[in-house]
Amino acid sequence: MLALEGVSASHGNGDVIGGISIDVAPGEVGVILGPNGAGKTSTLRAIMGYLQITGGIIRGPDGAMLRGMPPHRIARLGVAYVPEGRGILNSLTVRENLQVGASARRLTGAQTANRIDTVLGTFPALRERLGHSAGLLSGGQQQMLAIGRALMASPRVLLLDEPSLGLAPLVRREISELLLSIKSARNLAVLLVEQDIRLAQRCADFAYVLRRGRLSARFDRSELADRNALRDAYLGHGSATGDGKPSSGSTSWHTTAMPPPGRFAATANKIGR
Amino acid sequence: MEFAVQQIISGLALGGSYALVALGFVLTFGVLNILNIAHVQTIMIAPMALALLTAAGIPAIVAVPLGLLATVLFGALVFLIGLKPFVTGRGRATYLAPFIASFGISLLVENLVATLLGSDPRSFPITLPNDLWHIGDFEIVPTDMIALGVVALTLVILAMVVNRTNFGRAMRAVAENPDVAAAQGISVAQTVLITVMSASLLGGISGLLFAAESFSEAPFMGLDYGLKGLVVMILGGVTSPIGAVVTGLGLGVVESLTETYVSSVFRDVITFALLFAALILRPQGMFAGSSREARP
Numbered sequence: 001m002l003a004l005e006g007v008s009a010s011h012g013n014g015d016v017i018g019g020i021s022i023d024v025a026p027g028e029v030g031v032i033l034g035p036n037g038a039g040k041t042s043t044l045r046a047i048m049g050y051l052q053i054t055g056g057i058i059r060g061p062d063g064a065m066l067r068g069m070p071p072h073r074i075a076r077l078g079v080a081y082v083p084e085g086r087g088i089l090n091s092l093t094v095r096e097n098l099q100v101g102a103s104a105r106r107l108t109g110a111q112t113a114n115r116i117d118t119v120l121g122t123f124p125a126l127r128e129r130l131g132h133s134a135g136l137l138s139g140g141q142q143q144m145l146a147i148g149r150a151l152m153a154s155p156r157v158l159l160l161d162e163p164s165l166g167l168a169p170l171v172r173r174e175i176s177e178l179l180l181s182i183k184s185a186r187n188l189a190v191l192l193v194e195q196d197i198r199l200a201q202r203c204a205d206f207a208y209v210l211r212r213g214r215l216s217a218r219f220d221r222s223e224l225a226d227r228n229a230l231r232d233a234y235l236g237h238g239s240a241t242g243d244g245k246p247s248s249g250s251t252s253w254h255t256t257a258m259p260p261p262g263r264f265a266a267t268a269n270k271i272g273r
Numbered sequence: 274m275e276f277a278v279q280q281i282i283s284g285l286a287l288g289g290s291y292a293l294v295a296l297g298f299v300l301t302f303g304v305l306n307i308l309n310i311a312h313v314q315t316i317m318i319a320p321m322a323l324a325l326l327t328a329a330g331i332p333a334i335v336a337v338p339l340g341l342l343a344t345v346l347f348g349a350l351v352f353l354i355g356l357k358p359f360v361t362g363r364g365r366a367t368y369l370a371p372f373i374a375s376f377g378i379s380l381l382v383e384n385l386v387a388t389l390l391g392s393d394p395r396s397f398p399i400t401l402p403n404d405l406w407h408i409g410d411f412e413i414v415p416t417d418m419i420a421l422g423v424v425a426l427t428l429v430i431l432a433m434v435v436n437r438t439n440f441g442r443a444m445r446a447v448a449e450n451p452d453v454a455a456a457q458g459i460s461v462a463q464t465v466l467i468t469v470m471s472a473s474l475l476g477g478i479s480g481l482l483f484a485a486e487s488f489s490e491a492p493f494m495g496l497d498y499g500l501k502g503l504v505v506m507i508l509g510g511v512t513s514p515i516g517a518v519v520t521g522l523g524l525g526v527v528e529s530l531t532e533t534y535v536s537s538v539f540r541d542v543i544t545f546a547l548l549f550a551a552l553i554l555r556p557q558g559m560f561a562g563s564s565r566e567a568r569p
Binding site for chain 2: 090153
């Protein structure tokens with residue numbers, strides 16, 4: 001459903017991610033973990049067509065080749081993206097944000113209204129705020145709106161960038177439960193970027209650890225419980241090359257074929273965005 | 274008293290046209306974040322095209338839409354050739370480069386038209402009812418009422434499109450955050466192009482109204498009226514459509530009253546003095562919106 005094979009991407013001056021391979025099947029939640037500046041956001045933005053892909057293959061729904069497509073065409077193929085910071089359109093109302101979310105599909109007004117109703121079934125708190133300016137919602141409600149808006153296009157792949165950012169622990173738990181119910185109800189392939197390891201443990205079928213623009217380790221669901229291994233991979237312990245080989249339970253490895261792109265490139269682009 | 278009311282109605286008619294020009298600026302600035310000076314020439318293209326078409330024997334009812342179509346195509350062409358290279362892809366530049374490019378295009382176009390068609394003012398090619406309407410004690414100039422009607426209709430349609438249609442929502446989404454808009458499946462390039470064409474249409478309509486109200490048109494009329502539109506846009510808060518409409522109508526009335534009770538010499542002095550005062554006292558404009566803060 002979503003498959004990356006050896007993907008490298010750049011902002012125009014050097015690769016910010018290199019040789020990334022990820023595979024997410026329908027009904028699965030994959031999580032990308034990693035420290036700041038590791039290239040997690042860049043990975044999602046590369047899939048979505050915002051970055052220049054310098055190597056590798058990206059396949060989307062129905063095996064469509066996403067590499068080289070502009071973002072709006074990727075969205076129309078059924079890939080929904082909730083950016084870091086949620087990307088709420090503050091000058092639009094809550095209803096209008098949802099309506100805009102359906103832009104990827106050619107829908108009549110009645111069909112759009114139907115879908116809004118369906119989405120509100122999942123997020124009842126938004127119903128009474130439909131006519132309000134979206135900028136006035138609380139952080140948790142904005143995250144609900146962002147996910148709801150992504151669902152408006154009936155996507156098959158959902159990319160989520162740090163949905164837990166800035167939210168209270170209770171709301172975080174709510175969001176992880178929500179993700180679990182959405183992915184099974186809609187048979188979605190979800191790729192999630194997170195720094196909150198606990199959230200990842202709750203809802204991930206597998207997780208990748210990303211360091212300095214490359215994947216350093218892959219953990220299956222059963223291995224995710226091993227906090228020590230996860231922490232070591234996260235912090236880059238246990239390996240002289242800094243690749244962060246986990247002390248136990250690593251199943252899949254991605255060899256380093258090119259020099260690691262500088263941490264600075266990834267960090268700089270995060271700031272510049 | 275009656276006389277003052279008549280002058281205010283004339284002012285509203287003129288100001289409504291200013292508002293249309295300013296709305297064109299507001300729309301393009303919203304989606305592009307640059308000032309397109311060449312937009313002022315859309316004011317000139319429509320009446321000049323109308324003059325050519327009617328001279329060729331085409332009836333006004335056909336020539337007016339054709340003139341507006343020419344204006345829309347002109348606006349699209351200017352954008353695609355002159356501005357797009359600066360605002361997309363690798364050529365992404367500061368606001369200054371496209372501003373200067375559009376200024377150059379503006380000068381080029383008006384001088385080209387003047388060279389080809391002559392720079393002398395012509396009379397507006399369509400004969401409009403000239404006899405004053407008497408309503409009670411009031412004497413109303415028919416052209417003013419026609420202009421007011423056209424402005425009102427245009428504003429209503431524009432408000433419907435912006436607030437109620439998919440395109441309107443897409444336009445506002447692109448204006449606030451193009452990346453997020455694209456992720457929703459909105460083609461940013463297409464939305465920007467249609468917005469620029471809509472803005473040109475507004476410019477073209479206002480150009481026909483200016484020409485009809487003053488009974489004259491000339492290749493250099495674009496900058497004269499366009500600068501007023503620019504003043505209205507800035508006074509109204511740059512990104513606020515409502516600000517543009519209210520400020521435009523207000524400026525028209527102020528100009529009309531100045532002309533009547535002071536002197537026509539002072540008309541433009543007052544306009545730019547207002548701009549000067551506003552830039553010092555309230556640089557964010559009278560009706561500064563909040564959506565600008567969301568832009569990165």
